[in-house]
Amino acid sequence: MTKTAVLAMLDELIALTILDEENVQSFKVRAYEKARRGVENATDDLPALSDTQLTKIDGVGKSTAAKIREYLTIGSVEKIDQLRKKYPPEFVALSNIPGLGPKSIKTLRAKLSINNLADLQTAIDSQQLRELEGFGATSEEKIAKAIERLGISDKNRRFPIADALPLAQALVDRWIEVESVSDATFCGSLRRMNETVADIDITIGASNGPLVAEKVRSSPEITEMLAAGDTKISFLVASGLQVDVRIVSPEQFGAATLYFTGSKAHTIAIRQLALQQNMLLNEYGLFKKTDDGKENILVASQTEQAIYAALGCDYVAPELREASGELEAAAKQALPDFIALTDMKGDLHYHTDRSGDGRSSVEEMVAAAAAKGYSYLAITDHGEDLAINGSNREQMLEHRDKIAALQPSYPNMTLLFGCELNIGPDGGLDYDSDFRALFDYTVASVHSHFDQSVDKQTQRLYNAIADPSVHSIGHLTGRYIGKRPGIELDMQTVFDALVEHDVALEINGSLNRLDAASDVVRQATERGVKLVINTDSHHKSELGRMEYGVLTARRGWATKDLVVNSWPRDKFLTWIGYN
DNA sequence: GCCGTTTTCGGCCCGACTGTTTTCAGTCG
Numbered sequence: 001m002t003k004t005a006v007l008a009m010l011d012e013l014i015a016l017t018i019l020d021e022e023n024v025q026s027f028k029v030r031a032y033e034k035a036r037r038g039v040e041n042a043t044d045d046l047p048a049l050s051d052t053q054l055t056k057i058d059g060v061g062k063s064t065a066a067k068i069r070e071y072l073t074i075g076s077v078e079k080i081d082q083l084r085k086k087y088p089p090e091f092v093a094l095s096n097i098p099g100l101g102p103k104s105i106k107t108l109r110a111k112l113s114i115n116n117l118a119d120l121q122t123a124i125d126s127q128q129l130r131e132l133e134g135f136g137a138t139s140e141e142k143i144a145k146a147i148e149r150l151g152i153s154d155k156n157r158r159f160p161i162a163d164a165l166p167l168a169q170a171l172v173d174r175w176i177e178v179e180s181v182s183d184a185t186f187c188g189s190l191r192r193m194n195e196t197v198a199d200i201d202i203t204i205g206a207s208n209g210p211l212v213a214e215k216v217r218s219s220p221e222i223t224e225m226l227a228a229g230d231t232k233i234s235f236l237v238a239s240g241l242q243v244d245v246r247i248v249s250p251e252q253f254g255a256a257t258l259y260f261t262g263s264k265a266h267t268i269a270i271r272q273l274a275l276q277q278n279m280l281l282n283e284y285g286l287f288k289k290t291d292d293g294k295e296n297i298l299v300a301s302q303t304e305q306a307i308y309a310a311l312g313c314d315y316v317a318p319e320l321r322e323a324s325g326e327l328e329a330a331a332k333q334a335l336p337d338f339i340a341l342t343d344m345k346g347d348l349h350y351h352t353d354r355s356g357d358g359r360s361s362v363e364e365m366v367a368a369a370a371a372k373g374y375s376y377l378a379i380t381d382h383g384e385d386l387a388i389n390g391s392n393r394e395q396m397l398e399h400r401d402k403i404a405a406l407q408p409s410y411p412n413m414t415l416l417f418g419c420e421l422n423i424g425p426d427g428g429l430d431y432d433s434d435f436r437a438l439f440d441y442t443v444a445s446v447h448s449h450f451d452q453s454v455d456k457q458t459q460r461l462y463n464a465i466a467d468p469s470v471h472s473i474g475h476l477t478g479r480y481i482g483k484r485p486g487i488e489l490d491m492q493t494v495f496d497a498l499v500e501h502d503v504a505l506e507i508n509g510s511l512n513r514l515d516a517a518s519d520v521v522r523q524a525t526e527r528g529v530k531l532v533i534n535t536d537s538h539h540k541s542e543l544g545r546m547e548y549g550v551l552t553a554r555r556g557w558a559t560k561d562l563v564v565n566s567w568p569r570d571k572f573l574t575w576i577g578y579n
Numbered sequence: 580g581c582c583g584t585t586t587t588c589g590g591c592c593c594g595a596c597t598g599t600t601t602t603c604a605g606t607c608g
Contacts, residue, residue: 017580024606027591031580061581099597101606134605138598188608201608232595244608259593264608271592282593 002072003044009071009080010036010064015092016083022102034059037265039068041324044491044523047072090116096156098146099139107134121147149240158196159241160482162511165190167237168200171219178215180208182250187260191318193551195481195514199242201260205253216245252284254303259283265323266316273311273327286310319555336559339533341550343566346376346413347543349420349443349474349506349534354381354399356389360540362399366406368540370413375569378418378441379403383430385422386447393435400438414569416440416578420474425449427463429470436469441576443506443534445474450487458490465497471576472504472532472564475515483512491520495527504530504564507556509549510542521556531563 014032018024038058043049046068049057054065067077094105094117108114111132112123123129124147129140168186176184181204185191188201206212213230226234226242233245248256259267259282274281278289285301300306308315313330320326320335329335351358352365360368362379369377381399382390391399400417407415421429421436421444429436429444436442444464452460464470476494477486498505505524508515513536516524524531533549535542553563560566564575 025592026580028580030591031582034581059581063580099606103605134599136599142598227596229596260608262608264592267608268592275592280593283595 002046003039003042006039006046006068006071007036009067009077010039013067013077013080013083015095016080016087019087019092019095019102019106020083022106024101031059031061032064034265035061035064037323088115093117094120097143097150099142100146104134107132117147117150149236156198157240158198158482159239160196160512161190161194161514162481163239164197164200164241165511167221167241167243168202171200171202171221171243175202175204175212175216178206178212181206181212183253185257187257188262191261192263192321193319193514193518193548193555195517199244202243202245203253203257203260204245204247205250205256206247207250209247209249212247216247248283250302252301254305254307255281255285255301256283258304258307261318261321263322266321266327269323269327270311273313273331277311279311281307317554319551320557322555336557337561338554339531339550339558339560339563339566340554341547343560343563344374344533344546344550345567345569345572346374346378346565347372347535347537347546348378348380348416348418348441348472348532348565349508349536350377350379350418351381351420351536351538352379352399354391354395355420355538356382356386358538360538362402363406364540365537366403366410366413366415368537368543370410372543372546374413376414376416376565376572378416378443380418380420380441380443383419383421385424385430390422390430393431397438414573414578416576418442420445421464421470422447423460423464425452425460427460429464429467433467433469436467439469440578441471442469443472443474443532444470445506446476446478446487450478450484452487454488454490457487458493461489461494462497465494465501465503470501470503472506473498474506474534475508475510475513475536476505476520477515477517479515480512481514486515491523492527495524495529498524498529499527502530504532507531507533507549507553507558509533509535509545509547509552511545511548514548514552516556518552518555521553521558525556525558525562529562531558532565533563534565 014029017029017032021028038060042057051065054060054068070077094100112128114120114123124140124144129135130137168190172184172186183205186200186202189197190200204212210230216233217228221237222235223238224236231247236242271281280287280296286299286307287296288299289296300310305315314333314335316326316330347369352362353359384390384392403415403417417439418441419439421442423444423446479486505516507521533553535545537543564572
């Protein structure tokens, strides 16, 4: 909570400084942005840090450390208060309008006394903008249009990954089939598996760019065209989501995807690394500078792997590119042994139509898991406490027999009779302890009562974790990304409990959940908490979510040794006490 | 504002597009 507030303070400082310096990337702005990233990657307990420790945070120097201290002590920062007087919030908000930067809005204020959105609208209505030096009729119309769309496309609007990824995948799947296309991928924060994205970036490698561009420009999803060139095309779709498409030659595909994937901070870091080696990196390739500095000789461009290799680095997968230590580790060939999709040996949160919300039969669900080549599978339909979706004791025992009857047909996959237990408001679980002991494997999860205090929620989780029947905690916070916030917890206490009771923390692969979140996973990994990556499938078509769970785990630097369902069958069955 | 294998000053990633301009400024990624 404190860190979130400090980050918000730094965000405001950045926005105000951009205006004050009239430059979105002045050195001071970039310094603040770097400091913000440092704080983001630092400990949650900022007040516990001394002034010296604060300046140890990457990018935080004396001045920023003093501002953070000031904020933590008195809840405000003098510098920000001063800047607010010069630039009130409703004036700063004008910079959310696409196409308007700091220079423009300050010109508008100086020449037309525009201090807020209403002033701007009035000026546009009376066609005053087009008379200004540096503006024109076209600019005025563009700004008017941007304001009209503001509700659906301001610069800060973000979309849940569950909305963006399926569309991006569908577009890529379609365009990769177009004549002369050698490769295509979505990039940006979506490829890095961020939980929310501002837009969809797609890079296409093609020998016949204009032909592909024509195909892209005629896509049926387009509700509004923003830019329609032969190499760069931008459009909006009905949801308001913006799609940016770049078409490059097949030889440039690697350099282009590396650049368009970002993150911005990772891009800057890797370009600095190139500079140190007397090389130049841009979206067209990695180039060696000749001794006279006049010429650049291409070193690598076709694949991202070749570029990292030429820089002396291990390959850094997209989901790791957040400038949180990955490049330093890759340069030393010291990236940890992260979990990979091919390591996964089983799914341990898995529903059938025994659950009210399940939509495939147990036979279908087991067959789908077997097709994945899994060595073990826990079928975890809801316990009795979930009134509509749950099962009573009789139904559960009948279900157990059904699962047991299927086992002989699957000699290579151990079927576990499991349950998704509901964690009640105080941490109570379904059935009674004797009945719960009948399950081979359980995942306990929160499904309701989201509005209790941090202390109460933490105690609630502790009680569930401490129960001997519990093997894992499902979707830790119960959040739905972009729709419902999760419960608030004291994470360190939860991690301690998980370690103490040897219970695994789930990473749920549903795109609506991705819970535990990658930043939580990273802290949990550092604490040595065991992890489990699941699909929470309710239909036979949902097993592919394992990939998203694994990517989220990798974003959280989860190592293979901690992920219990990557373990060989014997080791895993021993861990759960199965015989 | 930050930082140091060029270490307390001098540099800080690199480029495209747009609209306004006659050579560039501003915005964006």
